[in-house]
Amino acid sequence: MNRKGVCTFVSDAICYIKYYLAMWLIENFTSQKRVFDRSDAEMHSIEATGIFCQGIEIINAVELIECYEENVFQAKICDVCTFQDCKSGDYLTIRRAGEYITFIPAFEIMETKNDWERGIYKPPYYIRSKGCPILTLKDYDNFRKSVPFLPYLENIPSLKMKEAVRILQQECRWGILGSFPDMPALKRLDIIFFDDSSTRELLETFIESLQDKLENISTVQLTRKKVGFDIPTYIIDVKSFPEWMPVAIKDNTMYIHFESGFVCV
Numbered sequence: 001m002n003r004k005g006v007c008t009f010v011s012d013a014i015c016y017i018k019y020y021l022a023m024w025l026i027e028n029f030t031s032q033k034r035v036f037d038r039s040d041a042e043m044h045s046i047e048a049t050g051i052f053c054q055g056i057e058i059i060n061a062v063e064l065i066e067c068y069e070e071n072v073f074q075a076k077i078c079d080v081c082t083f084q085d086c087k088s089g090d091y092l093t094i095r096r097a098g099e100y101i102t103f104i105p106a107f108e109i110m111e112t113k114n115d116w117e118r119g120i121y122k123p124p125y126y127i128r129s130k131g132c133p134i135l136t137l138k139d140y141d142n143f144r145k146s147v148p149f150l151p152y153l154e155n156i157p158s159l160k161m162k163e164a165v166r167i168l169q170q171e172c173r174w175g176i177l178g179s180f181p182d183m184p185a186l187k188r189l190d191i192i193f194f195d196d197s198s199t200r201e202l203l204e205t206f207i208e209s210l211q212d213k214l215e216n217i218s219t220v221q222l223t224r225k226k227v228g229f230d231i232p233t234y235i236i237d238v239k240s241f242p243e244w245m246p247v248a249i250k251d252n253t254m255y256i257h258f259e260s261g262f263v264c265v
């Protein structure tokens with residue numbers, strides 16, 4: 001089954017993903033100096049460092065970006081004038097989830113805004129097309145040496161349950177669970193329930209539990225240790241019949257299971 005693909009269409013409100021969108025590990029990254037030609041803003045050019053991973057520019061000007069109090073920062077500042085907040089979008093926030101650090105959309109800020117204001121804080125395109133970057137704690141140490149505006153490990157807030165729900169909703173392909181800021185709800189009927197473990201009833205119960213968790217601010221961790229978890233497989237009834245495994249079950253408790261294989265515990 002071909003699970004590699006591309007984002008076919010992105011609007012401000014909906015990320016409609018054809019094949020694959022998941023949290024992705026930053027294991028190797030590079031720093032590259034670049035020159036911002038600011039002549040259109042009637043300023044002299046300036047040099048700053050961009051951070052790249054898997055061919056994606058994650059941060060465009062390390063020296064010119066600061067992290068705000070809420071641990072929110074604009075990952076890609078305006079390249080015409082290089083001032084933060086000049087343009088809309090490209091905002092991220094940082095979270096710790098057990099043994100990992102992840103960069104996620106600033107859901108907590110966006111959920112307090114109206115549609116127009118929400119657009120100001122929307123995440124970078126790579127989040128909406130590829131998923132949230134994630135680092136091990138050890139790699140974060142190294143990453144922060146290149147991106148010193150990021151907070152020290154001990155100052156990074158923990159990922160909250162309600163944010164994990166939003167990450168799952170964001171990464172579900174074909175808009176299966178709808179999109180932020182709407183409540184997660186099953187938006188497609190062409191899901192195949194093909195064995196005893198992947199039943200419609202289970203899925204509906206799981207989605208109801210996600211709705212309940214939207215107000216849940218308890219902290220959660222990510223783990224890849226899946227021993228003992230039952231992970232039912234659903235199939236989307238479209239051309240390539242992709243698998244969908246949003247839920248992991250252990251001791252009769254349902255957990256969020258991300259495409260990347262992380263379980264939220």
Ligand SMILES: [Zn+2]
Nearest residue numbers: 078080081086
């Ligand atoms: Zn500007």
